[in-house]
Amino acid sequence: MSLTLVASCPPDKALSSSSYSVDFTQGKSDDWTVTAGSVSYDSNGAAFTIKESGDAPTIETSFYFLFGQVEILLRSAPGTGIVSSVVLESDDLDEIDWEWLGGNSAQVESNYFGKGNTTSYDRAVYHAVSPDTQNNVHNYTILWTSEYTTWFIDSVAVRTLNYADAVGGSNYPQTPMRLKIGIWAGGDSSNDQGTIGWAGGTTDYSDGPFTFYVQSVSIVNYSPATSYSYSDTTGSWRSIDVEGGEANSNEGGVATSTSGTAASTTTRSGMWWTASANAVKAASRASLDNEVGTWQFLLVTLGLFVCLAVT
DSSP states (O other), X not given: OOEEEESSOOOXXXXXXXEEEEEGGGOOOTTEEEEESOXXXXXXXXXXXXXXXXXXXXXXXXXXXXXXXXEEEEEOOOSTTEEEEEEEEETTOOEEEEEEEXXXXXXXXXXXXXXXXXXXXXXXXXXXXXXXXXXXXEEEEEEEOSSEEEEEETTEEEEEEEGGGTGGGTTSOOSOEEEEEEEEETTOTTSOHHHHHHHTSOOOGGGOOEEEEEEEEEEXXXXXXXXXXXXXXXXXXXXXXXXXXXXXXXXOOOOOOOOOEEEOOSSOOOOGGGGSTXXXXXXXXXXXXXXHHHHHHHHHHTTOOOEEEEO
16 A cells, blocks of 8 residues: 555546435435445445445445535444444545444534644544434435535534634635545454544444445535636635536525534544555554645645545
């Protein structure tokens, strides 16, 4: 596994319409790519299942979008150390997350990262959910604009991140995103103790299988286009060339009041690395995660941003 500097970011295929939806209870969609493991479909929706060490089924959209809203109906997976994840991620490692820990069915974690900056782990917030997340379908929504991001549970705002509050905007997620959905074993015994502790403990695979169900996904895209390209190295949304459209950065509303319990962790949550078939080799991958994030952060800080590829 190696880290490669890429001279420039290739154009990202954009969602050409202002809205998109998929009902996974009707089967798979060609708009999604399986990047690790396998995903099955039934009347509950897309089923992401872990049966043994090494399983980490993950899918991602074949398109990107720039600002908008993502609404997902789902049931998280049970199991100590099992992590169900919904992640928005860009090429320069901007990230907006939902994550559910299988050992706690009464809460969900919201999180974000800007330009792969993993120099601190104080952005996670835990939110109470009732009834429980594993036996009941809930609506989890992210409203993402250039000024703020709000996380909703069953149409109730639980957290808002303002642009200025993310290191003056420099760590605010603001570049074209694609949606990634998957499940992984943070509690796998091969992981470092920080990851296992954050995930809630060591996973006992004999208690499985563990299944995460996603019923449907709806996306509102504020910037329909043919493609998105980075015109410079700033990582700013204003630097994005929107081919076949224009950047619309806001819905035009006011964020509502929020609630939640902040938490500081010693490991990076988020699951962008599960795109690799070797995702659960967490010890080496976690090290590379930090390398990617550190280099990305330093390059952007120095005004030398280039794409980073993990191979």
